[in-house]
Amino acid sequence: MQITDFSPRSFSLEGKRAVVTGGNSGLGRAFTVGLAAAGADVLVPSLTEDDGTTERLVVERGCRYEYLPADITGPGVAEQVVGACIDRLGGIDILINSAGVCLLDDVVAFDRDKWDPMVSINLTAAFDMAHHAAKAMVQQRAGKIVNIASLFSFLGGRESPAYAATKAGLVGLTKAYADELGVHGIQVNALAPGYFATALTERTRADPDTNRRIGEHIPAGRWGDPGDLMGAVVFLCSRASDYITGHTLVVDGGYLVR
Numbered sequence: 001m002q003i004t005d006f007s008p009r010s011f012s013l014e015g016k017r018a019v020v021t022g023g024n025s026g027l028g029r030a031f032t033v034g035l036a037a038a039g040a041d042v043l044v045p046s047l048t049e050d051d052g053t054t055e056r057l058v059v060e061r062g063c064r065y066e067y068l069p070a071d072i073t074g075p076g077v078a079e080q081v082v083g084a085c086i087d088r089l090g091g092i093d094i095l096i097n098s099a100g101v102c103l104l105d106d107v108v109a110f111d112r113d114k115w116d117p118m119v120s121i122n123l124t125a126a127f128d129m130a131h132h133a134a135k136a137m138v139q140q141r142a143g144k145i146v147n148i149a150s151l152f153s154f155l156g157g158r159e160s161p162a163y164a165a166t167k168a169g170l171v172g173l174t175k176a177y178a179d180e181l182g183v184h185g186i187q188v189n190a191l192a193p194g195y196f197a198t199a200l201t202e203r204t205r206a207d208p209d210t211n212r213r214i215g216e217h218i219p220a221g222r223w224g225d226p227g228d229l230m231g232a233v234v235f236l237c238s239r240a241s242d243y244i245t246g247h248t249l250v251v252d253g254g255y256l257v258r
Contacts, residue, residue, distance in 0.1 A: 001242060010240040014039030017089040018237070019081060021072055021129060022046055022099030024054040026198040027148070027226050031096050034230030035237065036063040040094060043085045045070035045077075064089065072099060073120045078128035082136060091140070094237045095133040097126035097170070098148040102200055104159045115162045122166035123173070130177055134186065141185040144237045147174050149192040149248055151255060167192075171248050178246030187245040189236050194252025196224040220253030228253075 001010070013035055023032035023044035032042050032054055041064035044054065049067055058065035066088045070077055085092045100122045103114040130145050137143025150167040157164025171190055178188040195201065195214050205211050205223070215223065232251050235241055250256060 001239065006240075011234060011238045012039050013094070013234065013237060016040040016093040016237070017085060017091045018042045018094035018096065019085050019092060019129070019133065020044055020096040020098055021081075021125070023096065024048075024050040024067065026200055027193060027196060027229060028096075028098040029054050029057075030226035030229050031098055031148075031233050032065075033057045033061070034233050035094065035096075036061040036065070037230065038234045038238065039063065040237070041089050042066070043068060043081070043089060045072055045081045045084075046099070047071055072125040072129060073117075078125065079132045081129065082132040086136065092133055092136050093140075093143055095129060095143075095145045096148065096233065096237075097129055097146070099125065100148065100166075102160055102163045104203070106159060107161065110159070110161060118160075118162035119166055122163070123169045126170060127173055130173070130188070134177065134181060137186045138181070138184045143181075143184075143186040144241075145177065145181075145186065145188040146233060146236050147171075147188075147190045149174070149190040151192060151194050151250070151252055153190075153192055153248065154256065174248065175246045182245050187236075187241060189241070189245060190248040191229065191232055191236060192248050192250045192252070193229060194218070194224055194250070194255045196226060196228075198226065217258050218253040218255050219258055222253065224251070224253055 018040045020032045022028040036058040043066040045068040055065040147170045149170045152164045153167040153171045174190040
């Protein structure tokens with residue numbers, strides 16, 4: 001892109017086709033709606049269908065919404081999801097790996113019963129989705145993959161070693177894929193949200209001492225709202241970020257600087 005080529009249209013996703021795993025709840029919904037606001041059609045594979053809110057928000061922005069009931073940890077499912085996006089939307093240009101879980105327990109009680117399902121969905125399913133999306137993107141010599149990491153990609157994971165391990169693993173996966181796919185015109189980056197007010201953090205926010213401690217550590221003075229992530233995900237999926245790959249963009253209100 002030359003200097004004279006740049007314009008606000010560089011952030012447009014008009015005509016793009018995206019898959020957002022778990023994109024009908026929590027932060028995933030923010031990613032879905034953000035992409036639609038920039039012009040992308042979206043397919044959402046998820047185990048649970050919402051009340052129609054996500055579809056309404058996408059359609060209101062003039063884009064197509066496709067829901068696919070799917071357990072992306074199942075054998076062959078990731079390939080089926082990519083195929084469904086190609087069949088229903090005409091191709092796949094963007095993959096957002098946002099599906100994830102966080103089980104909590106003290107370190108002695110946190111055993112394989114909690115570790116295994118978290119590794120399966122947070123890391124292995126993300127790899128599987130990226131693997132099959134990359135096959136299609138290599139053929140078209142263009143694509144954007146965004147893995148949803150976390151502050152706990154860099155910090156210890158008290159009460160959830162699997163969360164810290166899987167989110168750190170996503171950063172490693174991001175770098176490895178960026179290294180190999182760059183030559184094919186595909187950018188692979190990660191987005192690391194800080195503390196956001198979602199159902200996933202409800203237990204943490206319900207503890208007055210913990211809620212206060214976290215709030216005091218955030219220079220912005222508040223927990224993040226899911227809408228705070230929309231601009232970042234659109235940027236990483238647009239032409240404006242074509243020379244950025246292998247990077248982890250932290251959106252945390254400044255938590256890591258304090």
